[in-house]
Amino acid sequence: MSKTVSIITENFGKYDPGSIDSYLSIGGFSAVKKALTMSSAEIIEMTKKAAVKGRGGAAYDTGRKWAQAASVPGEDKVVICNADEGEPCTFKDRSILSKDPFRLIEGMIIAGYTVGAKNGYIYLREEYRHLRPLIRNAIDESVAKGYLGENIINTGFSFHIHLYSGAGAYVCGEGSTLIESIEGKSGRPRIKPPFIKECGLFQLPTLVNNVETLAIAAAFIQHGVEEYLSHGTAGSPGTKIISLAGNVKNPGAYEIPFGLTLKEIIYDIGGGITDGHELKLLQLGGASGKIGPAAIVNTPYTYEDLAKEGLVVGSGGILVVDDRTRVIDFVKSIQDFFIHESCGKCTPCREGNRQISKIIDRFVEGRQQPDDLQTAERFANIMSNCAFCGLGETAQSTLLSAIKHFPEEFGLTEVAENEKH
Amino acid sequence: MNRTKTEGFGILTRELAQEIDKTINLYQSNSTKLVGILLDIQGIIPKQYIPREVAAYVSEKMNIPLSKIYDVISFYAALSDVPRADYVIQLCDSVVCKVTGNTTLRDTISQLLGIKEQESTPDGKYWLEYTPCFGACDISPAMRINGKVFGHLTSQDSVKAVFDQYR
Numbered sequence: 001m002s003k004t005v006s007i008i009t010e011n012f013g014k015y016d017p018g019s020i021d022s023y024l025s026i027g028g029f030s031a032v033k034k035a036l037t038m039s040s041a042e043i044i045e046m047t048k049k050a051a052v053k054g055r056g057g058a059a060y061d062t063g064r065k066w067a068q069a070a071s072v073p074g075e076d077k078v079v080i081c082n083a084d085e086g087e088p089c090t091f092k093d094r095s096i097l098s099k100d101p102f103r104l105i106e107g108m109i110i111a112g113y114t115v116g117a118k119n120g121y122i123y124l125r126e127e128y129r130h131l132r133p134l135i136r137n138a139i140d141e142s143v144a145k146g147y148l149g150e151n152i153i154n155t156g157f158s159f160h161i162h163l164y165s166g167a168g169a170y171v172c173g174e175g176s177t178l179i180e181s182i183e184g185k186s187g188r189p190r191i192k193p194p195f196i197k198e199c200g201l202f203q204l205p206t207l208v209n210n211v212e213t214l215a216i217a218a219a220f221i222q223h224g225v226e227e228y229l230s231h232g233t234a235g236s237p238g239t240k241i242i243s244l245a246g247n248v249k250n251p252g253a254y255e256i257p258f259g260l261t262l263k264e265i266i267y268d269i270g271g272g273i274t275d276g277h278e279l280k281l282l283q284l285g286g287a288s289g290k291i292g293p294a295a296i297v298n299t300p301y302t303y304e305d306l307a308k309e310g311l312v313v314g315s316g317g318i319l320v321v322d323d324r325t326r327v328i329d330f331v332k333s334i335q336d337f338f339i340h341e342s343c344g345k346c347t348p349c350r351e352g353n354r355q356i357s358k359i360i361d362r363f364v365e366g367r368q369q370p371d372d373l374q375t376a377e378r379f380a381n382i383m384s385n386c387a388f389c390g391l392g393e394t395a396q397s398t399l400l401s402a403i404k405h406f407p408e409e410f411g412l413t414e415v416a417e418n419e420k421h
Numbered sequence: 422m423n424r425t426k427t428e429g430f431g432i433l434t435r436e437l438a439q440e441i442d443k444t445i446n447l448y449q450s451n452s453t454k455l456v457g458i459l460l461d462i463q464g465i466i467p468k469q470y471i472p473r474e475v476a477a478y479v480s481e482k483m484n485i486p487l488s489k490i491y492d493v494i495s496f497y498a499a500l501s502d503v504p505r506a507d508y509v510i511q512l513c514d515s516v517v518c519k520v521t522g523n524t525t526l527r528d529t530i531s532q533l534l535g536i537k538e539q540e541s542t543p544d545g546k547y548w549l550e551y552t553p554c555f556g557a558c559d560i561s562p563a564m565r566i567n568g569k570v571f572g573h574l575t576s577q578d579s580v581k582a583v584f585d586q587y588r
């Protein structure tokens with residue numbers, strides 16, 4: 001287990017997340033205290049130096065995003081903490097929300113101060129409603145002690161945090177959809193432009209960041225960027241919380257330095273495959289991520305090395321699957337998820353998913369027709385090129401990567417045989 | 422919409438109306454908080470759903486068109502316009518729970534309840550639904566009962582032990 005590190009997760013288990021006094025006793029709010037003595041430009045500079053790619057999945061450079069948000073004109077701006085964590089095989093934000101809610105609040109205050117926002121919104125998925133009282137309490141106690149609200153620790157800076165609940169819709173994790181949901185509507189993405197950084201929640205300039213991204217910001221403000229940057233690789237500096245699950249002995253959320261190989265993650269941290277089975281495939285980045293065969297285990301877990309294999313870090317989900325699962329059943333499970341979660345707004349995703357599902361079902365039952373795979377692939381490519389939002393664009397990543405890496409599991413050779421007769 | 426199911430005759434008692442008023446006031450009757458308001462209201466209604474007369478009441482109280490209320494109710498998986506049950510049982514049907522083997526969990530629950538998904542037992546006590554990943558993949562296969570998460574449900578005994586708490 002010594003391959004894990006603790007920077008983002010350093011406070012886990014060190015204090016009682018239900019008590020601000022306990023948090024203050026371990027030096028809590030020193031990041032906010034420090035940030036409020038700095039200028040916005042200095043914080044942005046530091047954030048750019050830390051080179052944190054957004055941890056919600058899209059991997060956009062956080063320093064750049066904050067700089068853009070700060071430069072948008074507007075007296076009244078908004079910071080949203082995306083705690084929708086809907087990606088299957090992703091539960092790392094849950095670990096921060098449940099073990100270190102105060103650091104998240106610090107991260108939001110720092111983001112708000114940096115970009116010039118007065119209000120922050122936490123959008124917490126309904127599935128995490130058991131964490132609501134804990135977060136509510138963290139907000140209330142922070143206000144009571146003067147770390148949040150009007151005139152934070154007598155600096156003249158005021159920032160308020162509001163807690164909103166999702167209601168069970170994966171698509172609401174997408175920034176503009178999340179905003180629709182906070183505005184009290186059903187969750188369908190908005191057309192861009194206008195971009196939410198200029199016209200987002202309640203028409204105000206809006207910054208959306210993932211829970212982990214905000215927690216990292218609090219960490220490197222508190223300790224300086226050097227410690228954070230002492231981990232990782234040149235191309236992927238720093239650390240990441242992964243959600244390791246599936247057929248591994250020790251599933252869980254672990255903070256790792258970028259650059260460990262997948263093998264180290266699965267065997268040294270995860271304890272290897274359960275019940276003496278063989279590793280068959282990995283899915284990285286949740287249901288919207290891609291799959292790779294067992295042969296990729298020597299790949300270092302970095303943005304650039306995974307990209308070479310056609311894989312993504314995404315949300316940081318690492319799903320380990322052994323030889324007990326058929327690839328086609330795996331694909332079907334992902335397909336069922338996207339059919340359920342498509343909001344139905346655009347045709348490529350709404351209809352594409354339905355048609356692809358029919359084809360996948362035929363494969364599952366072994367009654368596929370000769371051109372089925374080609375058709376599915378064609379529809380999948382149309383979806384990734386033409387869908388209205390990220391859901392439809394990525395919904396077929398698993399299918400396409402499965403066809404690439406496991407053609408035999410789609411009976412491709414069999415079909416070729418049939419065609420001869 | 423199935424009218425006979427959603428009509429909910431006589432559900433909106435004076436007491437319930439007062440409770441709903443309280444909830445709406447708690448959220449300052451703010452229309453942007455509609456999702457949260459409906460979730461909270463659903464939480465205090467027996468069988469965990471939003472009956473039509475309640476939807477109409479909220480619509481009137483908050484001055485939001487009924488069609489908009491139903492747009493929200495029908496969109497979000499966590500909101501229901503049909504009566505569910507005292508205990509809402511949600512089995513995760515997503516990929517990690519599949520890979521770690523949730524067939525025993527599914528079969529055991531079906532046997533114990535004698536119902537299929539999106540059904541309630543005749544006594545109105547249990548409702549069964551399959552849901553996407555709720556972020557308990559590290560303890561998969563998992564289920565939720567009235568929002569509480571239970572994991573490592575790989576054997577009949579483990580499922581029965583959880584179920585016994587909700588007899």
Ligand SMILES: Cc1cc2nc3c(=O)[nH]c(=O)nc-3n(C[C@H](O)[C@H](O)[C@H](O)COP(=O)(O)O)c2cc1C
Nearest residue numbers: 054055056082084085086173174175209210213390
């Ligand atoms: C369909 C869909 C679902 C998403 N779900 C989430 C989510 O649950 N949590 C999250 O942080 N980002 C999610 N994202 C990414 C967000 O749109 C956005 O990029 C992110 O919250 C920005 O924060 P970051 O830059 O800190 O990563 C989702 C995107 C799409 C298209």
Ligand code: SF4
Nearest residue numbers: 344345346349389392
């Ligand atoms: S891609 Fe899918 S989820 Fe996104 S807008 Fe289109 S139908 Fe909705």
Ligand code: FES
Nearest residue numbers: 513518554557558
């Ligand atoms: S896949 Fe079942 S809880 Fe995540």
